[in-house]
Amino acid sequence: MSANTWTIAAARDAxxxxxxxxxxxxxxxxxxxxxxxxxxxFVHKTPxxxxxxxxxxxxxxxxxxxxxxxxxxxxxxxxxAVKGVPTQAGSxxxxxxxxEYDSTVTSNLTSAGAVLLGKLNMDEFAxxxxxxxxxxxxxxxxWKIDDRKLTPGGSSGGSAAxxxxxxxxxxxxxxxxxxxxxxxxxxxITGIKPTYGRVSRWGIVAYASSLDQAxxxxxxxxxxxxxxxxxxxxxxxxxTSADLPVPDFEAALTGDIRGKQIGIPREYRLDGxxxxxxxxxxxxxxxxxxxxxxxVDISLPHTKYALPTYxxxxxxxxxxxxxRYDGVRYGHRAKLAQGDGITEMYEKTRAEGFxxxxxxxxxxxxxxxxxxxxxxxxxxxxxxxSLIKRDFEQAFAAGIDAILAPTTPSSAFGxxxxxxxxxxxxxxxxxxxxxxxxxxxxxxxxPVGLDAxxxxxxxQLIGRPWEEAALLNHxxxxxxxxxxxxxxxxxx
Numbered sequence: 001m002s003a004n005t006w007t008i009a010a011a012r013d014a015x016x017x018x019x020x021x022x023x024x025x026x027x028x029x030x031x032x033x034x035x036x037x038x039x040x041x042f043v044h045k046t047p048x049x050x051x052x053x054x055x056x057x058x059x060x061x062x063x064x065x066x067x068x069x070x071x072x073x074x075x076x077x078x079x080x081a082v083k084g085v086p087t088q089a090g091s092x093x094x095x096x097x098x099x100e101y102d103s104t105v106t107s108n109l110t111s112a113g114a115v116l117l118g119k120l121n122m123d124e125f126a127x128x129x130x131x132x133x134x135x136x137x138x139x140x141x142x143w144k145i146d147d148r149k150l151t152p153g154g155s156s157g158g159s160a161a162x163x164x165x166x167x168x169x170x171x172x173x174x175x176x177x178x179x180x181x182x183x184x185x186x187x188x189i190t191g192i193k194p195t196y197g198r199v200s201r202w203g204i205v206a207y208a209s210s211l212d213q214a215x216x217x218x219x220x221x222x223x224x225x226x227x228x229x230x231x232x233x234x235x236x237x238x239x240t241s242a243d244l245p246v247p248d249f250e251a252a253l254t255g256d257i258r259g260k261q262i263g264i265p266r267e268y269r270l271d272g273x274x275x276x277x278x279x280x281x282x283x284x285x286x287x288x289x290x291x292x293x294x295x296v297d298i299s300l301p302h303t304k305y306a307l308p309t310y311x312x313x314x315x316x317x318x319x320x321x322x323x324r325y326d327g328v329r330y331g332h333r334a335k336l337a338q339g340d341g342i343t344e345m346y347e348k349t350r351a352e353g354f355x356x357x358x359x360x361x362x363x364x365x366x367x368x369x370x371x372x373x374x375x376x377x378x379x380x381x382x383x384x385x386s387l388i389k390r391d392f393e394q395a396f397a398a399g400i401d402a403i404l405a406p407t408t409p410s411s412a413f414g415x416x417x418x419x420x421x422x423x424x425x426x427x428x429x430x431x432x433x434x435x436x437x438x439x440x441x442x443x444x445x446x447p448v449g450l451d452a453x454x455x456x457x458x459x460q461l462i463g464r465p466w467e468e469a470a471l472l473n474h475x476x477x478x479x480x481x482x483x484x485x486x487x488x489x490x491x492x
């Protein structure tokens with residue numbers, strides 16, 4: 001078995017025992033990465049940087065100074081600033097931009113000895129559920145069942161595809177409305193969105209600042225615990241970063257959830273839910289019940305308002321955040337005609353630099369923030385958001401330890417099959433995931449089985465704020481009971 005197929009935990013143990021060097025492990029991933037070009041997952045490769053970091057990791061390992069991530073090759077979503085490496089957020093408006101600094105997460109991971117293989121494909125400015133809005137073209141799901149190319153999900157589609165195809169051992173993602181958990185489910189891997197504020201957002205290109213949260217995408221729950229421990233921590237550069245100690249997430253994986261109460265929200269049983277998704281959910285309940293947990297029906301009554309609330313708040317914040325991309329300071333600037341002034345420069349630059357989905361969300365966000373509509377839309381959405389958060393608070397106050405729900409309403413669909421003439425069709429993919437972001441809660445997606453077509457399906461567990469350790473333990477139990485070991489066949 002090639003080393004690029006290993007988990008973080010297996011590679012960590014092999015590196016510490018001297019059974020493989022970080023350089024050899026990195027070379028295995030670089031070889032796989034080049035062979036995987038057909039997936040369009042890696043969009044900016046950094047082999048020289050990776051080998052330099054691998055040699056430094058080997059020196060640390062030899063000296064006995066080896067954190068858990070030391071020597072582990074990973075990919076970075078194109079939202080994360082990496083000094084001297086193109087950081088485009090999947091957009092033409094940032095073409096040619098190379099940051100002069102690292103994001104805090106980048107610094108945390110490299111300080112822990114992680115090896116950065118390159119930047120990963122994503123929906124433009126993280127706006128999308130299929131990776132089709134990327135300026136690089138879509139990433140492709142490594143799972144294949146017919147002649148179609150399937151979506152890896154979005155916006156962290158490149159990250160999910162790269163991990164599922166064993167091009168890297170793990171990857172960073174970001175989750176604004178489900179963009180870690182949905183692609184994880186589509187590609188048969190694990191992804192955790194931490195509590196808002198657990199991981200610094202500094203140096204990560206912003207989409208919707210009150211919703212964005214960084215997290216790891218990995219091959220197992222244990223790997224997610226290891227990598228989250230390296231990514232998390234208080235950051236004075238981020239005013240929303242929580243000044244809380246980072247637990248030993250891996251040590252929390254005891255596999256014991258006896259007596260824990262698992263909530264099943266009745267509002268998530270949507271009309272028209274596919275029978276396979278409902279059956280998978282029932283199977284997940286049985287697994288947790290068999291492990292000693294108590295299954296409890298709960299109500300989250302404002303769930304039905306979550307999607308419209310999200311699609312008011314997120315575009316509004318995007319409209320504000322993306323105003324900075326104007327062709328003045330960095331990134332793309334349109335060529336101007338004789339007599340054009342600054343207004344024409346703004347208009348032409350933004351028209352050329354932003355793709356249709358980003359333009360759509362900027363327009364929607366600007367509209368709901370405009371005079372006459374601010375109270376009718378934005379302020380009303382903020383009030384509903386508070387009610388959605390209160391639903392969760394009441395459930396947890398009543399003794400619920402975690403909530404089990406589907407991650408996606410279907411398995412991966414074909415590229416180009418959704419959202420063509422009606423973008424709302426694509427937005428409905430977020431129906432089970434956006435509530436967590438609105439409430440700032442942690443959630444983890446775990447692969448549980450395959451559908452009738454042979455594609456992965458996942459379930460998500462929703463946890464109490466700041467209790468990622470307990471949440472990961474619940475996910476570990478679910479993962480162990482499901483025994484999901486299926487891998488995509490290599491076709492690319």
